[in-house]
Amino acid sequence: MVTKQIIIDELEALPPETLPELKAFMEFLRFKAEKGTNRFIKLGGLWEGLPLVDEADIAEARREMWGSFGEREL
Numbered sequence: 001m002v003t004k005q006i007i008i009d010e011l012e013a014l015p016p017e018t019l020p021e022l023k024a025f026m027e028f029l030r031f032k033a034e035k036g037t038n039r040f041i042k043l044g045g046l047w048e049g050l051p052l053v054d055e056a057d058i059a060e061a062r063r064e065m066w067g068s069f070g071e072r073e074l
Contacts, residue, residue: 014022 011022
């Protein structure tokens with residue numbers, strides 16, 4: 001069984017230059033543990049200043065992109 005004391009002992013045996021990597025790994029483990037909780041990411045104006053895109057715009061882009069797909073000139 002792994003206990004906190006065993007982990008602390010292992011930590012104390014590590015060379016100091018490995019501590020940043022250990023910290024990053026611990027942050028990853030914390031993130032993984034919190035993954036199931038409701039976490040929201042605020043985009044904070046990511047789309048600000050860009051024109052609005054609606055369904056008609058998307059349909060037109062699809063027609064332009066796929067309009068002649070599969071057709072060959074003989």
